[in-house]
Amino acid sequence: xxxxxxxxxxxxxxxxxxxxxxxxxxxxxxxxxxxxxxxxxxxxxxxxxxxxxxxxxxxxxxxxxxxxxxxxxxxxxxxxxxxxxxxxxxxxxxxxxxxxxxxxxxxxxxxxxxxxxxxxxxxxxxxxxxxxxxxxxxxxxxxxxxxxxxxxxxxxxxxxxxxxxxxxxxxxxxxxxxxxxxxxxxxxxxxxxxxxxxxxxxxxxxxxxxxxxxxxxxxxxxxxxxxxxxxxxxxxxxxxxxxxxxxxxxxxxxxxxxxxxxxxxxxxxxxxxxxxxxxxxxxxxxxxxxxxxxxxxxxxxxxxxxxxxxxxxxxxxxxxxxxxxxxxxxxxxxxxx
Numbered sequence: 001x002x003x004x005x006x007x008x009x010x011x012x013x014x015x016x017x018x019x020x021x022x023x024x025x026x027x028x029x030x031x032x033x034x035x036x037x038x039x040x041x042x043x044x045x046x047x048x049x050x051x052x053x054x055x056x057x058x059x060x061x062x063x064x065x066x067x068x069x070x071x072x073x074x075x076x077x078x079x080x081x082x083x084x085x086x087x088x089x090x091x092x093x094x095x096x097x098x099x100x101x102x103x104x105x106x107x108x109x110x111x112x113x114x115x116x117x118x119x120x121x122x123x124x125x126x127x128x129x130x131x132x133x134x135x136x137x138x139x140x141x142x143x144x145x146x147x148x149x150x151x152x153x154x155x156x157x158x159x160x161x162x163x164x165x166x167x168x169x170x171x172x173x174x175x176x177x178x179x180x181x182x183x184x185x186x187x188x189x190x191x192x193x194x195x196x197x198x199x200x201x202x203x204x205x206x207x208x209x210x211x212x213x214x215x216x217x218x219x220x221x222x223x224x225x226x227x228x229x230x231x232x233x234x235x236x237x238x239x240x241x242x243x244x245x246x247x248x249x250x251x252x253x254x255x256x257x258x259x260x261x262x263x264x265x266x267x268x269x270x271x272x273x274x275x276x277x278x279x280x281x282x283x284x285x286x287x288x289x290x291x292x293x294x295x296x297x298x299x300x301x302x303x304x305x306x307x308x309x310x311x312x313x314x315x316x317x318x319x320x321x322x323x324x325x326x327x328x329x330x331x332x333x334x335x336x337x
Contacts, residue, residue, distance in 0.1 A: 031091040032313025033176070035081065036098040036184065036306040037167060038265060039210060040064055042077055043302035044084045047310035054194070054316060055290035056307055058088040061300045074166070078173035085174070097171065097178040097324075098187045098309040100265075101207070101214045103163050104323075105131045105138075106226050108250075109154045116152060119144065123156060131158050139164055139325045143222045145251075153251070155224055157183075159323045180312060181323040184209070185216040186223055187308030188263060188281070190317040193221065195284040198318070202253050204244055206234075206262040208273045217247055217258070221318040224251045237274040244276075265301050 034045040046058040062080035065072040085092050107130045115122045123142060127135040138158040145153045164181065171178060182190075185207050192203065202219040213234055217225040225247045234240050248255050260277025278284075281304060282296050295303070311317050 028315060030094060030314040032310040033085070033090055033092050033095040034098060034187070034306040034308065034310030034313060035095060035171070035176075035178070036187070036302050036309060037064070037077065038100060038302050040066070041302055042080050043300065043306035044081065045303060045306035045310040046084075046088055046090045047307065047314055049314040049316065053290070054311070054314065056292070056295055056310075058084070058090070059291075059295055059298070059303045059306065060084060061302055070166070074170040074173070077167075077170040081171060081174035081176055085176075092174075092176045094313040095171075095176050095178045096180045096182060096187075096309040096313045097167060098182050098184060098305045099159070099163070099167070099323075100209055101183050101185055101216075101226065101228060102209065102212060103159055104183065105133065105158045107131055107156045108225065109156055110147070111152045111154055113146070113150050113152055116144070119152075119154070123154070127158075130156055133158065133160060137161055139323050141321055141323050143224065143320070145220075145222065145224060147252075153224070155226070157223075157226075157321065157323065164323070164325075178324060182309055182312060182317075182319075182321055183323075184265060184305040185214050185226065186319040186321045187305040187312070188261075189216070189218050189223070189308070189319050190311050191304060191308035192261060192281070192284065193318040194311055194316055195281075195288045197288070200259075202258045204248075204258045204260045204277065206240065206260070206273060206276060207265065208263075209265040213273050215243055215247055217251060217253065218319065219251075219253060221320070223319060223321060224253075231273055234273055237276055240274050240276045263301065263304060265305070 028049050030049045032047045036043040041061045041063050043061045045056060048055055048057050064076050067073060109130060124135060138160055140156060140158040143155040147153050185205050188205060205216040207214045208231060211231050213229050213231050215227045215229060227247060229243060262275055262277050262279050263281055285291060
């Protein structure tokens with residue numbers, strides 16, 4: 001061994017015993033499938049992990065009919081997944097589904113620290129006061145931050161059960177049962193964390209899709225804020241800066257600490273949003289994530305959240321979000337699997 005850090009590997013000289021132990025716990029032999037379903041296409045990414053080495057083996061997009069043509073869309077989605085898996089001999093047992101932020105409802109809640117012991121039950125009890133849907137019609141997850149010793153800040157994230165049902169049934173037609181459901185922004189954040197070697201401080205993400213833009217903030221590897229804004233309200237860099245400043249003030253993060261990134265999922269079809277922050281996200285993978293040359297040259301922006309979801313599938317994700325109901329999750333095997 002030459003001691004150098006190869007693409008897709010993390011580490012280097014000066015690794016502590018604790019870091020080495022943690023790294024060994026993540027030594028896996030896994031195949032992961034990331035599935036991002038957009039308005040007009042499905043993006044699929046096959047990522048493999050061989051001990052510490054992670055690589056994108058295959059990635060491709062397929063067109064989908066509009067959501068108004070539900071039966072045709074379901075059939076096209078199932079056929080795309082079947083075709084991709086068969087052509088590339090993909091093991092689909094570890095799959096993650098990634099969906100647009102527009103399908104979800106978010107709310108930020110302040111609670112007394114004593115609520116931590118029964119936080120899920122507290123949120124279930126208060127659900128109908130926090131989101132515009134009945135509790136029995138949504139699945140939810142949440143992210144928690146401590147605000148001093150006495151308060152908790154909870155970001156509640158919900159998705160309609162009907163949305164989940166439609167996509168799970170389509171994937172069932174392709175013999176795929178996802179282990180998790182994530183969002184485009186959190187999948188991209190997982191990709192960024194992998195490429196950067198860890199969360200490495202607060203990040204801000206501007207993810208545009210069609211006529212909306214998500215402003216997402218993450219710190220400590222957790223999503224702490226997410227707001228959907230009509231794209232026409234962010235036509236100028238100054239408007240983006242003001243919106244971000246308000247969010248940062250709400251979550252008590254200094255603007256000087258935040259690394260900004262932007263990504264458009266619309267491939268030129270949606271509104272133009274000012275390019276604030278780093279936009280060459282594919283380039284960040286160089287030296288970190290092995291992939292075919294065409295991945296780095298791709299003009300298909302929806303492949304990025306698909307790769308992020310696939311990183312979740314091979315246990316390389318860092319953002320703790322899973323909107324799949326607990327009863328539907330398949331148990332993760334420890335170690336080699």
